[in-house]
Amino acid sequence: MLDLPAAGPLKWLDVIETPAVLIDLDVVEANILRCQAHCSELGFKMRPHIKTHKLPMLAHAQLAAGAIGVTTQKLGEAEIMADAGIEDILISYNIVGPAKLQQLRRLASRAKVTVVADNATVVSGLSDVFANSPSPLDVLVECDTGMGRCGVLTPQAAVAMALEVAASPGLRFAGLMTYPAPKQGNSAAGWLEEAADLLHAAGLKSDIVSSGGTPDLYAMNRHDSVTEYRPGSYIYNDRSLIDIGACKASDCALTVVATVISSPEPNRTIIDAGTKVLTSDLFGMQHYGTIPEHPDFAIVSLNEEHGRIECPSGNAPAVGELLRIIPNHACVVSNMVDYVHLVRGDNYVRAELVAARGKVE
Ligand SMILES: Cc1ncc(COP(=O)(O)O)c(C=O)c1O
Numbered sequence: 001m002l003d004l005p006a007a008g009p010l011k012w013l014d015v016i017e018t019p020a021v022l023i024d025l026d027v028v029e030a031n032i033l034r035c036q037a038h039c040s041e042l043g044f045k046m047r048p049h050i051k052t053h054k055l056p057m058l059a060h061a062q063l064a065a066g067a068i069g070v071t072t073q074k075l076g077e078a079e080i081m082a083d084a085g086i087e088d089i090l091i092s093y094n095i096v097g098p099a100k101l102q103q104l105r106r107l108a109s110r111a112k113v114t115v116v117a118d119n120a121t122v123v124s125g126l127s128d129v130f131a132n133s134p135s136p137l138d139v140l141v142e143c144d145t146g147m148g149r150c151g152v153l154t155p156q157a158a159v160a161m162a163l164e165v166a167a168s169p170g171l172r173f174a175g176l177m178t179y180p181a182p183k184q185g186n187s188a189a190g191w192l193e194e195a196a197d198l199l200h201a202a203g204l205k206s207d208i209v210s211s212g213g214t215p216d217l218y219a220m221n222r223h224d225s226v227t228e229y230r231p232g233s234y235i236y237n238d239r240s241l242i243d244i245g246a247c248k249a250s251d252c253a254l255t256v257v258a259t260v261i262s263s264p265e266p267n268r269t270i271i272d273a274g275t276k277v278l279t280s281d282l283f284g285m286q287h288y289g290t291i292p293e294h295p296d297f298a299i300v301s302l303n304e305e306h307g308r309i310e311c312p313s314g315n316a317p318a319v320g321e322l323l324r325i326i327p328n329h330a331c332v333v334s335n336m337v338d339y340v341h342l343v344r345g346d347n348y349v350r351a352e353l354v355a356a357r358g359k360v361e
Pocket residue numbers: 049052071092178179212213214215230231232233234
């Protein structure tokens with residue numbers, strides 16, 4: 001149904017060179033279907049964030065499962081998705097500067113693009129390049145419902161920004177967007193409802209009210225104020241999501257396989273994966289990933305190409321052994337490698353180019 005490739009005859013153990021990033025398609029399929037069913041049940045249209053996987057193939061699988069479009073963080077990611085034939089793209093990030101605005105204008109001529117704005121400079125930049133466009137650009141007002149990142153700070157400020165968008169040539173006010181802080185998905189919906197009421201009183205209509213995030217995905221209640229949901233990490237999951245109880249280790253589709261290259265002491269081993277694969281993202285936790293087969297092992301420090309593991313029982317593995325790690329944060333690992341290895345259980349599927357890797361502009 002999702003049209004993802006089948007397993008081949010080989011075992012991945014016999015194919016890969018480490019450090020390698022493995023994506024288990026059996027787990028990916030289960031994650032996509034579960035999340036889509038959940039969002040459909042809550043009445044949310046799905047618009048998954050592709051920054052987690054950066055793979056057109058998985059974006060198409062998410063659409064095949066029922067998503068109405070995709071979300072990207074950056075223009076470069078959006079271009080890769082448009083190149084792959086994806087027609088409906090939300091860029092959930094303020095676009096600033098003349099070169100990027102021209103890039104956006106070109107992209108909007110070949111895909112249905114929606115963008116966000118939370119300040120007057122962004123709105124006027126968008127308006128300048130879309131004022132003479134044959135069709136207006138849809139703009140969502142980004143709202144800070146507790147994350148403390150981008151976004152207008154109050155529902156009243158959302159209305160003021162919406163009026164500014166609506167009054168700007170070349171732009172159409174299309175609704176609201178927020179990325180709630182973890183554990184605030186439901187309270188953020190209350191914020192959005194208040195803003196929608198104020199917008200209504202001001203004579204404006206929000207066609208789209210977009211919320212998102214995997215931490216709260218399965219804790220969300222139905223909210224009439226939310227029309228779309230943008231989870232990203234749910235497709236792979238990671239140690240940070242295990243840590244907050246949002247998934248189990250068996251729900252994690254992305255793993256890093258590393259080789260033990262030295263075990264200088266019984267309680268210390270060194271692997272061939274460092275920050276250049278696992279990244280230095282701690283995400284508020286201790287250590288750099290978890291090894292389900294050795295729950296007592298702690299990846300205590302990383303250099304670029306070395307990972308140092310403490311083995312408290314003095315059972316450091318032999319040189320040459322492979323260790324399979326669930327990284328702290330899957331989305332950043334996707335951006336570290338040219339290719340990921342698709343697998344199904346023990347079986348190898350194929351290597352897949354991470355097409356939007358490095359598309360951070
Ligand atoms: C604007 C926006 N939307 C959606 C997401 C997806 O969040 P998650 O990976 O928690 O599902 C993110 C993640 O950072 C984001 O920044």
